[in-house]
Amino acid sequence: xxxxxxxxxxxxxxxxxxxxxxxxxxxxxxxxxxxxxxxxxxxxxxxxxxxxxxxxxxxxxxxxxxxxxxxxxxxxxxxxxxxxxxxxxxxxxxxxxxxxxxxxxxxxxxxxxxxxxxxxxxxxxxxxxxxxxxxxxxxxxxxxxxxxxxxxxxxxxxxxxxxxxxxxxxxxxxxxxxxxxxxxxxxxxxxxxxxxxxxxxxxxxxxxxx
Numbered sequence: 198x199x200x201x202x203x204x205x206x207x208x209x210x211x212x213x214x215x216x217x218x219x220x221x222x223x224x225x226x227x228x229x230x231x232x233x234x235x236x237x238x239x240x241x242x243x244x245x246x247x248x249x250x251x252x253x254x255x256x257x258x259x260x261x262x263x264x265x266x267x268x269x270x271x272x273x274x275x276x277x278x279x280x281x282x283x284x285x286x287x288x289x290x291x292x293x294x295x296x297x298x299x300x301x302x303x304x305x306x307x308x309x310x311x312x313x314x315x316x317x318x319x320x321x322x323x324x325x326x327x328x329x330x331x332x333x334x335x336x337x338x339x340x341x342x343x344x345x346x347x348x349x350x351x352x353x354x355x356x357x358x359x360x361x362x363x364x365x366x367x368x369x370x371x372x373x374x375x376x377x378x379x380x381x382x383x384x385x386x387x388x389x390x391x392x393x394x395x396x397x398x399x400x401x402x403x404x405x406x407x
Contacts, residue, residue, distance in 0.1 A: 206393040210264040213386050217257035224250030256282070260386065267398055276390045283383040290376030293369045301365050305358060306330065321345045326357040 228246040256278055263271030296304075309317065309329045321327055327343035347354035 203393075203396045203398060206389060206396060207264055207267075210386070210389045210393055211261055213382065213389065214257040214260040214264065216382075217253055217386075218261070221250045221252075221254030221257060224253065260390065263390070264393065267393070269394055272390045272394045276387050276394075279383050279390070280387050283380050283387065286376050286383065287380040290373045290380060293373035293376065296369060298362065298366070301362060301369070302330070302358070305361050305365070309358075318344060321357060324357055324360050325354075326360050327354040328356050328358075330356060330358040 225247055228250065256275065259271055260275045260279070262268065263275055306329060312320075321343050322345050325345050325347050327345055327347065343354065345354060
């Protein structure tokens with residue numbers, strides 16, 4: 198059987214969905230591991246990562262069942278959902294790669310003041326810094342209430358915003374690159390599912406190939 202045949206398309210689609218299942222389980226496991234070790238205490242972050250993992254796992258299971266049984270309805274909805282995920286993820290990945298330092302500063306500044314005081318103090322302890330940017334009088338309030346380890350040393354504490362910006366460029370490039378890679382695997386999954394739906398199963402109707 199050549200690679201363009203029914204069996205090859207089925208095996209390729211099954212293998213792709215097995216990879217998606219492993220990634221989904223990995224996301225769920227990493228979130229649970231981080232919560233268990235206390236590396237991340239924010240329930241919103243943990244819940245978001247677990248939700249993404251469960252969503253990816255459900256898509257992979259639907260695609261795998263549809264591929265194994267050659268189920269037309271499951272494969273159709275699998276194509277639609279995966280296509281929508283591709284559009285969303287491709288846009289987010291391009292945005293991560295295109296955002297400049299000024300926009301990063303605006304996003305960090307806006308996000309900082311949305312966080313609760315406990316979350317800000319936890320970030321200050323984790324990054325050993327105080328305050329965000331020394332641009333407003335609110336920085337003085339952050340610096341006064343800061344309980345990071347650097348406050349116990351003689352040297353001045355570094356601002357958290359500078360530390361965030363130092364790593365944000367690299368983090369956004371990694372996120373954008375990984376997102377683009379997975380978005381192209383998703384469009385590959387859509388193409389494989391579309392092709393597989395239109396192929397006839399030789400075992401189900403062998404007379405059609407005589």
